[in-house]
Amino acid sequence: MKGMKQVKCMKARLRGRRLTFMIFTLFTSFMVCAPMQAQTQNPPVFRTRTDLLQLDVTVLDKTGKPVKGLTADDFIILEDKQPQKVEAFTAIDIPDTPPPAAVWANKVSPDVTTNEDGSQRIFVIVIDDAQGMGKAGRLPDLWALREMKKTVALFIDSLSAVDAVALVYTNGTRESQNLTTDHAKIVKAIQAYPEDGGDILADSCLGQMYSRNMIGAVVDHLATIPDRRKAIVYWGAFLPYMNDCGSGFYWDRILQQAQQAHVTINPIDTMGLRFGSVASDKYKSLADDTGGYAVVDSNDFAPGIRRIFLENSSYYLMAYAPTNDVEDGRFRRVSVSIKGHPEFEVRTRRSYWADKRKPGDAEPAEPPPNLKSVAGLLPESKLSLRATAAPFVAPAGEGADIAITLGIRQPPFAQRTPEQVELLINAYTADGDPRGSDSQTISVTVPAAKADRDVTRYEVLARLPLPKPGKYQIRLSAHSLASDTRGGVYVDVEVPDFAKDAVSLSGVVINNALAADPVAPVRILRDVVPVVPTSERSFVPTDVVTAFLRVYQGGKVSAIPIKTTVTDAAGKVVVNKSDTIKAEASGEKRAADYQLRLPLADLKAGDYLLTFEAMVGKVTARRDVRFSVR
Secondary structure (H helix, E strand, O other), X not given: OHXXXXXXXXXXXXXXXXXXXXXXXXOOOOOOOOOOOOOXXXXXXXXXXXXXXXXXXXXXXXXXXXXXXXXXXXXXXXXXXXXXXXXXXXXXXXXXXXXXXXXXXOOOOOOOEEOOOOOOEEEEEEEOOOOXXXXXXXXXXXXXXXXXXXXXXXXXXXXXXXOEEEEEEXXXXXXXXXXXXXXXXXXXXXXXXXXXXXXXOOOHHHHHHXXXXXXXXXXXXXXXXXXXXXXXXXXXXXXXXXXXXXXHHHHHHHHHXXXXXOEEEEEEEOOOOOOOOOHHHHHHHHHHHHOOOOEOOOOOOHHHHHHHHHHOOEEEEEEEOOOOOOOEOOEEEEEEEEOOOOOOEEEOOOEEEOOEOOOOOOOOOOOOHHHHOOOOOOOOOOOEEEEEEEXXXXXXXXXXXXXXXXXXXXXXXXOOEEEEXXXXXXXXXXXXXXXXXXXXXXXXXXXOOOOOOOOEEEEEEEEEEEOOXXXXXXXXXXXXXXXXXXXXXXXXXXXXOOOOOOOXXXXXXXXXXXXXXXXXXXXXXXXXXXXXXXXOOEEOOOOXXXXXXXXXXXXXXXXXXXXXXXXXXXXXXXXXXXXXXXXXXXXXXXXXXXXXXXXXXXXXXXXXXEEEEEEEOOEEEEEEEEEEEO
């Protein structure tokens, strides 16, 4: 038995190492079709002082509403009962979430991602399926399963357009979704949760270890993101907190990290109202220890969801330099109160562990600059990037070629400038295994910026071979030698099984024949696609824009019906076109090209959804592109 437990623990550790990359290379994917809200308020940056301890603080009145309008002078901060001076202070007030500009905004992901950082809050949804989601004994609790999905949907609907969110499962990890502001991806990830609650681990302590380790990994990785409001929202029926299976030591470490990085944990008991149960004490204790809010002892989760958002919509970010600056690794207690208002409830972390350094300790080595820009949870954004990645069957007929378009935006170049872009491309599987890489230096001549433009724009093209179908994350790092700035961007791409699927579609490539932005190298994709791609998705009525894709058949060659629609923001179909194409049988290549000229002159200003659907029998392949007319 002891040997069996050791094997299980070894497997769990190996699994954890593999999942660390998959789940927590959390990235930001910003919607290019949705304009940034004018009320967006960027968080403060406290990077000028390395000795500052940061706090995020929520202040609530007697009714539970946030108290706004406070200043740094209103706060009393004590560390081990010693007064502390506020060195940096910012009040954050995020307005109520407006409805999406388009009815399909939370259902369809854009095909362009960008590193233009505008996220306000960072949430990580943790679904605890390692121990069963809402299981009574060994049987599924259908009410708990249904309510869990409903409350996650409510949570997603409550997000603002600039909130970044991830969804992770503690056991069914392949359906997890990395950090994104593309909320359609989160909806898709939660819809994948099985109706019967999925498999649970027979060994309860092993299940608790999976769940605990996942929460710990989320905290560790969120701790690397500075100057942000970061909240974990946990859904589970059996929170594995503190003393279960001898896990107290591990939870002490998780709490220490969460408190140091001001990460709040907001646990939700999916079993609802449990009469005579002490389980809710664990949920409340974990929330109190991290400054979060626990949703327990109720069959109506909506008020709790609203409370979590309320506490994360109006708060204060501040920092102080501890008067006790000895790096002794000791436990320190923190107390925050409001002058003259003892009735106000103040929610923040209540303690932390001081750093501990030994004489001669060296700072950890940083990765090379080109890797550093894509090594974190959020890609570096000093160089503004927009990227698309479209899969095609490789010209040689084996594997796939990913056609990559990288749009670069910089402050205006005053004169014609010879530019060189150092490009690094890495591809990873859903498990975090590397599957392809490339590096190159691309030369492009950038003209002087026009008087009516506040940015210089140009695009570079690349391709990356991938041997097998599947889901991949492609990480792009770019270094502009002209401005000596770097940026990174993370792109998800799913490669169909072109050889076996009855029908499949390549990615969609958009070409603007009147585009004035320089592109290089123009010939690199010539044997993959017949048009020059662009990453732009906003056009004027006079632009000549064509959408191109390739239809593949894995079985018998036959006529393929293909339907193309353009849907406006209100959900009305304004273009409806049906065609029939036939794939050409050439060896193992069974493919047909399809192009559509977008009728921009006939479209009013606004957001649109372009959809392609190809059908063979009962199999339908679909691709979507979001674009706008200005």
